[in-house]
Every structure is written in structure tokens, then in C-alpha cells.
Amino acid sequence: MISTYDSGPARAVGDQRSLPVPDGLDGMRLDQAVARLFGLSRTAAAALVEAGDALVDGVARPKSDKVSAGSWLEVTLPAPPVAPQIIPQAVPGLRVIYADDDIVVVDKPVGVAAHPSPGWTGPTVIGGLAGIGHTIATSGAAERQGVVHRLDVGTTGVMVVAKSEQAYSSLKRAFKVREVEKRYHAVVQGHLDPLRGTVDAPIDRHPHHDYRWAVVADGKPSITHYDTLEAFPSASLLDVRLETGRTHQIRVHLSALRHPCVGDLTYGADPTLSGRLKLERQWLHARELSFLHPRTAEEVRFVSDYPDDLKNALAILRD
Template sequence: MSDTRSLPVPDGLDGLRLDQAVSRLFGLSRTAAAALVEAGDALVDGFPRPKADKVSAGSWLEVTLPAPPAAIEVVPQAVPGLRVIYADDDIVVVDKPVGVAAHPSPGWSGPTVIGGLAAVGHRISTSGAAERQGIVHRLDVGTTGVMVVAKSEHAYSALKRAFKEREVDKRYHAVVQGHLDPLRGTVDAPIDRHPTHDYKWAVMSGGKPSVTHYDTLEAFPAASLVDVRLETGRTHQIRVHFSAMRHPCVGDLTYGADPTLAARLKLSRQWLHARALSFLHPRTGEEVRFVSDYPDDLAQALAILRDAA
């Protein structure tokens, strides 16, 4: 059932494009807001307007919001390559392959960690949204490596708090283009949604605080292997920070990587791997650490770089 809202344009949105104003006011993506305007579901002072029209403070905005999407169901589905590293009554630690999302979401019909675990009989915590049960952190679909999922309610609460309080040591390995200067350092730059591309994120002055520590492990003529420790956990954080330094992850065409180098290394995604995860076990309080080896495509790309060095 659709929902119609009527309200004056606030002073803070004066002069914005209509699609931007609708996006800001109702928390919609720019794409969704633009589609809504183009469908004639956003009226300004009683009349439809083009999405690029500027709005004025005090103008009356009437917007018909689409019905909320139906709840997404978790479907047990075997996921080839999804390996359980460790499991007990509280947690399950997996080695996530490429092409697998953490949980179901609108627009994603591919395999998920949650669906894969359900297929092999792991009961997951019921905390959180139905489709995100047990998920306390996520890896991008195109990022491989180690990931923990909560199985008990206690573990879910404890791990969510630990991630929020930055008590979890998250280590990634990345191959980035060029040579970093300095070889070891920290990137402290806020991240928010990209102003024009919904599927991307960017360093933005008004974004959320985002801190990435890095250390060069090995250098090649065209690239560097780096160890990365995340202090925060923003969406695409590593990819955005290295791209902002003009050293994008090799193969990450979304964030400006060289397609020629990606092709030479036979990469069809970013060279980025969640290498290790350390945290206090939510039940015993003892520190546990889990490590994931490089998958075949990343190992092969690294071998090509080493052979050429």
C-alpha cells in the first residue's frame, strides 16, 4: 500500500534539485527518488516537475512513497566454496568465496552466507532484520575471506558491541596499484555515499569517520601487497581510501583501477582479501584468531606480479 506525504520544503533544502530534495527528505537513494519524480509521484505546489528543477523553501511538496518491500526470506542454498573454518554453539566462522553476499537483499538473487549456512544445518541467531539474522559484519560480494556469524543471541549482542567499540582486529591483504608513500601509514578520511553514483562510496567532508591503517608487505614494479587494519568498518572503506590516494586495489574497475593491468593479472574483481579476524570469544572471553588463505584467482595474480619483478 502506497503512502502519500505532504510537507513544505525546509529552508535547508532551498535550491536543491527536486530528486535530491526527495532523496534527502525521505531517505531514498538518488536513483529511487529520481524514478519517483519521473513517475509523477512528487508534486511541487500541486504540479509535477522535472527531476532537475530546483525547489524553493516553503514550496509545498506532495510525495507518494512506494509500498515497503515484502520481507526477504532466507532460502537454504548450498554455496560451492563456502568453507566453515570453525563452529560451536555461539559462533560460526566461514571462509567466504567470491560472488557470495553476506545476506539476502533487494536486487540480489545470488548465493548468500546465511543461505549457505542454513543449507548445511547451522542455526543462526534470530536477532536483527529477518534477512540479516546473525550478521555482525559483512564482506562485499567481490571480497573473499574470513567472516564470523553469530549463532546465539548472546553472541550476537556481544559481537555487535565488540565491532562497534572497535575491539575486533580485522586484517585484510590488498594489492594496490603503484607504491605507497609513506610505505606505512594511516588514512583518516570520512566516507559517505557518492554524490552521483548510488552504487559507489566516496571520501566526503560530511561523511562518517573512517580510519584505515596500512603497511606495505611487498613491492612490485606496478603494484604493492599491503596489510590493512580497519579501525572502522564502512562500506567499501578499503577500496574508497586507496582509490582516494590514487592507489586503487588492482582489478577494482569501479574505483578507478587500470583495466589493462587487471587483464594481465587475469583478475575480474578487486584484489582484496579478508586475511584474519581476532576477537574475544563471546562465551569464554578468550581471544580467538582465524586466518584465510588466498583463493586461487588472487594467488595467481600475485604469482604473475612476482614472476615479473
């Protein structure tokens, strides 16, 4: 039998909360129970328990202890995080490819995040644009206003940001209904079979590692199309087209095929090959972006050249 319970009051943050363990969580690990009841990540819940901020019947217990229905749970929740601020700054290597009153298209360098986020202290695309005088749309969360899609910190290439509110709404819709064509180039380990194909596999957070994503049965639908452009003895250069836009989608799908992006140690790349190619990040580049301009409705297309580290790795593979 599955019991239901009202977890609404338990979602308050920045204070102490007390409630009985519901029947539906009987026998669950303490950290899992805290995560479920208070809407925390498993990692955050475990840290809270280990800090002694989760008491069961007035006693601090290990995170792996099982809870019993009816036991009294007292939790001191952390204060709500302060929203990251956009800091205008010069961002070396950030190049504006195109700009008008509605959009700005940039060539994002490695080591730059799309927008501020908790825990990130490095440069951002939004901060870099503010630093050179671009006014961005105010739609969206405060720290990511104008951002309609993102690239990983370690992924380079073409990215569009909305400057007008009309452009923001139009581009958000276009990305959602898959009217934007996003093409990436990736160098992966080994040779894919078939050389051209489609990966249709759902993606969600990794069940054991919060910083990773994975193919999981109940994840969000995710579709990646690939085509082999060039083959080397130990690797292949792929043209990749995204039909959906999940976090780390290309990296996760290629890793699931056992052909991770070269240099992508997070998703199983060979560190020896990465070292030989002098790569300190995944060989993955947002090569091309095309969409209907939000004001003129004419198709626009933008292309980004490979940065030096990816060019050098390709040169070594071709030798």
C-alpha cells in the first residue's frame, strides 16, 4: 500500500521544521527521506544529515540509517541561496558574430558559462555582453535574462542571446518546438557502427552522481542524430544534429554508445588519448545554428570555426 501525505509545509526553507515520518517513507534511508520530504537533492540532503541538522526522535543518526513511520523528524534547513548576480566584465575570447536590436550571436570560448549560477565564479556570456554594452532582454530568471539556450562551460561555439522581449518569446518557442537547427562537431573515441544513425534514449540526472546525467528509463525524451565526417585510427569526427536539447545530451548519448567525446573524462574518455591530443576538455564544438529571425522571419545561419585546442587535436589525429 502506498500512503500519501501533504508535504507542502515541509518545503519552507531557512528555518527549523518538525514532522512525523509518513507511512510511505517507512524503511527508507534517512538522507533519501530528507530529500523526498524537503525537495532537496540527494547530495544536499546527505550533507545536511552529516552536519547533524536532521534529528530522528531528537537524535542525530547516520545518513544510511533507515527511518520508521511515525518517528519524529526535526530538520534545520539551509537559508535560501542568494540569486547569482550578473557582473559586467571583459571576457577574453568572447566574440560577437552578429548583433541587431533583437538578438546577439556569440562565439563562446572554453571556460565560460552561459549565465551566472550558484557555485560558479568564472566568466559568463551574459556578463561579457553586459561588459561591452549589450542590453539583454529582461525575460527569464534574473541571473539568466535573455538566455534561450546554453552551452556547457567546456563546450565552445555559436550561441544566440535575446536582446528584445519579442525575440526572447519567439526564440524560446522556436527551441521548444524544435524549429531551431543545432549542429555540433564532435571527435569521439573509436568508430561508430553504423557510421550514420540516431540515438533515441531518455536522459535525466545520474542516479548516483548529481553532477552527471545519464540514460535512464524514466528520463526526458532525447534524440540525437549523427553522421561520420572523417575516421582516424583511434577516433572519428562526427557531425551531430540535436532534435532535443537536454543537458549534456551529446556527451551522454555518445558515452552510452561507448564512444565518448575525446577528452571527456567525466563521461568515460580515455585519459591517455586525451593527453596525447593535449586536450583538457571534451572535443565538442557548437558548429552551426540556424533559425528564423524573430522580427523578419527570414532564416539566418551562423557558423563558428574550431578554436585552437580542437584544431591542434585534429592535426595530431591526422598525422
